[in-house]
Amino acid sequence: MRLYTYHRSSASYRVRIGLEWKGIDREDRFVDLGKGQQLEAAYLEENPEGRVPLLVDGDVRLGQALAILEYLEEKVPEPPLLPKDLAGRARVRQLALLVVADIQPLQNTGPLVYLGEALEVSDPLRFQWYKHWVHRGLSAFEAHLARDPATGRFCHGDAPTLADVCVVPQLVNWCRNAGGDLSEWPHLARVFEACQALEAFQRAAPERQPDSPDAPPQA
Amino acid sequence: MRLYTYHRSSASYRVRIGLEWKGIDREDRFVDLGKGQQLEAAYLEENPEGRVPLLVDGDVRLGQALAILEYLEEKVPEPPLLPKDLAGRARVRQLALLVVADIQPLQNTGPLVYLGEALEVSDPLRFQWYKHWVHRGLSAFEAHLARDPATGRFCHGDAPTLADVCVVPQLVNWCRNAGGDLSEWPHLARVFEACQALEAFQRAAPERQPDSPDAPPQA
Numbered sequence: 001m002r003l004y005t006y007h008r009s010s011a012s013y014r015v016r017i018g019l020e021w022k023g024i025d026r027e028d029r030f031v032d033l034g035k036g037q038q039l040e041a042a043y044l045e046e047n048p049e050g051r052v053p054l055l056v057d058g059d060v061r062l063g064q065a066l067a068i069l070e071y072l073e074e075k076v077p078e079p080p081l082l083p084k085d086l087a088g089r090a091r092v093r094q095l096a097l098l099v100v101a102d103i104q105p106l107q108n109t110g111p112l113v114y115l116g117e118a119l120e121v122s123d124p125l126r127f128q129w130y131k132h133w134v135h136r137g138l139s140a141f142e143a144h145l146a147r148d149p150a151t152g153r154f155c156h157g158d159a160p161t162l163a164d165v166c167v168v169p170q171l172v173n174w175c176r177n178a179g180g181d182l183s184e185w186p187h188l189a190r191v192f193e194a195c196q197a198l199e200a201f202q203r204a205a206p207e208r209q210p211d212s213p214d215a216p217p218q219a
Numbered sequence: 220m221r222l223y224t225y226h227r228s229s230a231s232y233r234v235r236i237g238l239e240w241k242g243i244d245r246e247d248r249f250v251d252l253g254k255g256q257q258l259e260a261a262y263l264e265e266n267p268e269g270r271v272p273l274l275v276d277g278d279v280r281l282g283q284a285l286a287i288l289e290y291l292e293e294k295v296p297e298p299p300l301l302p303k304d305l306a307g308r309a310r311v312r313q314l315a316l317l318v319v320a321d322i323q324p325l326q327n328t329g330p331l332v333y334l335g336e337a338l339e340v341s342d343p344l345r346f347q348w349y350k351h352w353v354h355r356g357l358s359a360f361e362a363h364l365a366r367d368p369a370t371g372r373f374c375h376g377d378a379p380t381l382a383d384v385c386v387v388p389q390l391v392n393w394c395r396n397a398g399g400d401l402s403e404w405p406h407l408a409r410v411f412e413a414c415q416a417l418e419a420f421q422r423a424a425p426e427r428q429p430d431s432p433d434a435p436p437q438a
Contacts, residue, residue: 048366060306063317067312071309074305090281090286090287093283098268100320102270106330111325118344118348140268143267144267
């Protein structure tokens with residue numbers, strides 16, 4: 001499979017975790033969002049949404065991280081990233097979407113740039129916006145984890161699922177931008193630690209990617 | 220099943236379409252977002268996210284419209300809202316997520332209110348923000364429909380799917396707020412018309428809901 005990715009993109013990060021977890025080999029194509037390459041004509045030909053990640057698997061050409069993860073789950077079911085029972089699958093998808101639909105879109109680079117350039121919102125107020133939406137969303141996520149007996153070592157039970165795959169990049173983003181304190185959210189902090197101990201999550205991390213300035217030397 | 224809903228909420232609208240399409244009876248509980256009832260303690264006990272829709276089905280208590288729709292699809296497979304083939308399912312989910320993750324979160328009431336109240340963005344600039352993100356997203360949606368031979372009478376083939384279920388409320392929202400002209404997006408306009416001819420879509424419309432001031436008299 002071929003993955004169009006950017007090291008700092010948290011949506012790409014989700015898909016990298018999913019591919020690593022399932023042991024799927026990939027060929028990376030790097031799209032430098034810092035240089036706006038996602039909006040260049042050559043890339044828009046690949047993905048008219050002008051976003052990463054994009055997965056190409058034979059005739060399948062697929063954007064939207066969560067759609068890619070559901071596709072991988074159906075194509076390569078083991079090891080799973082969704083539980084088998086209906087209620088569990090629904091809960092995991094709800095938690096994943098809390099990140100994908102309620103947090104990440106609002107704190108993504110595009111809206112933050114638009115706030116500054118088009119709406120002339122000051123940097124401190126843009127940071128307030130970032131913190132407001134991420135804090136609100138992660139607090140709701142924590143409330144779900146705290147009140148539901150289905151929470152285990154990971155967000156749902158004792159193995160990682162799409163919920164962990166989606167929330168870990170959001171937590172990494174929060175730590176990078178807002179000082180790294182997760183003590184307000186003890187369940188999230190514990191799940192984060194459990195995920196970060198897994199090789200699949202480690203290998204997918206931004207600083208491990210070849211397009212990162214922090215990448216380790218290639219063999 | 221019990222649905223916590225609000226007539227003008229486009230996420231609730233998606234779930235109403237799904238329930239109507241599958242012929243699932245429901246009992247409505249109305250949450251008046253105009254009065255902020257979604258943030259009252261009694262409702263936060265039901266859903267700590269402070270959002271509608273929320274579906275309660277026995278022991279299952281589920282937020283996030285797309286997670287609810289996937290749950291309904293697994294619990295009541297017929298008539299389907301996802302194709303059977305892997306590539307088709309992936310494409311439909313990508314289109315659904317283009318609305319759910321890229322358009323709707325940015326133009327939702329919460330962010331628009333926050334722009335005005337916390338960031339002191341003027342009304343004309345808030346409207347510019349609304350139009351920017353909806354226009355960008357619907358244009359990307361149109362590009363997918365235009366270039367992919369899998370597009371049929373509906374977004375994917377000749378029966379409605381989750382892609383139609385998600386995009387129709389967004390189009391209704393655009394028509395209500397931005398004048399109703401879809402001529403720039405001919406494929407979307409055609410799909411919209413095909414959907415609006417279906418009884419399930421009609422019955423789910425905001426103005427048909429009992430909590431709408433435009434609701435028809437109850438029998």
